[in-house]
Amino acid sequence: MALVVTSSAGFCGSSHAVQEGSLRLSGSGRLSMTKPNSIPSARVGFAVRALQQSPAETETSRRSMLGLLAAGFASTSFVETVLAETKMPLPPAVPVRIAGIPGSLREGSLNKKLINAASQIAKTISPTIEVEYVDIDSLPLINTDLVKNKKYPAEVEAFFNKLRSVDGILFASPEYNYSVAGPLKNAIDWASMERDVLKDKTAAIVSTGWDLGGARSQYHLRQIGIRPDIYFINSPEVFINENPPVFDSDGNLTDEDVRKKLKELLVSLNNFTLRLRPCRPFPWPRPVPLEQPADALD
Template sequence: MEASVAARSLIRVAAISGSLRKASYNRGLIRSAIEISKATVEGVQIEYVDISPLPLLNTDLERDGTFPPAVEAFRQKILEADSILFASPEYNYSIAAPLKNAIDWASRPPNVWADKAAAIVSAGGGFGGGRSQYHLRQVGVFLDLHFINKPEFFLNAFQPPAKFDSDGNLIDEQSKLRLKEVLLALQSMTLRLQRK
């Protein structure tokens, strides 16, 4: 039953990286998620949403209920998505500034994050970005995001063997399998929320 429902329902996922570098490992996770969804996860369509054009949050930029064009376009992408995939690097034990800025713009009334399923993946040193994930989950509570709880995906990008190539593309097959499990869990959570 679950498989037939998934086959009929297209889940549109907005994927956001907290790192703006083209060769960042977190953007590499998103590129890999897009490839995996096209090849092996039926019913999931992932679109990378670039947050680099967003100005720093400043409510003086809001005029008569409208936002700057880049913000309007970003908010529309989030509004149209069924669920969200965050790739969140860890900066100083927390969420990267570009990601927090994007989150705050899309939370301006009306909050376009509300009632969406979400998942977080991260790559970095040490804990693999885990602390940023915990902070993002806290922010998500206020935003009414519904994060999957399992599987968790933290990837130590610097521990041998190599997980990424020099362009930031994920090359580790075991990590790709784990990433696929995250996408399947996100698909399942999204379908459950849509049936409510």
């Protein structure tokens, strides 16, 4: 009998004869597949046994066996099929949790409104995408004298715990003097004090400014995120000019072009997070397709 184990670290297995298209999942009944090249593999913690039917069968190399299993490596349909075969119910998908962090402290800040708008837009994309506003107004200026016996101020600890609980970050960054605003840099500096707060988080940026929509601050923010190990998406890039206004007096987003760009940004962040989130619990949300890509090729 040949054994192949899939995990987040990769595959291991031995080379023995296998019957093409017939697999057994450890602890369950046989699962039959009609097309070997359509067999998707689970990413985390599943042992898949390939049954040898007779000694006369042709020996299958380790590379061929692993290629068979790897054909659908990124798909969730293998596990879904196993659950269907064993009559097990499919649990609700684990959400992708996004922390929305504005870089401005002003009560009527455009960046705070953008985070709130993104939270509402996320609900229209998929029930598995959650954008939660994270307040940085109460964070003190970073000062290691405030850390007593390795304990941080209560506001900082609460900020740490909020970021630890999410999968990704949406930054709404105003441009101040060609860079990010001081409060946002302060928040990132605090968060980088503990390695597990920002490490391996995915991130996206929507920036605001008067001339280039905050473009210069975006690239500085990406540089700031290198040491904390933040992984920024590359596209789409969303730059919003402060004038003309994109919100009405009640804080409602009225610019449909901005709404479309925010939606595309969230979809890209969600799908990037799904690809990078390590050892995520099953079941995994499926990537969300964009109705119309932002930069479709002719």
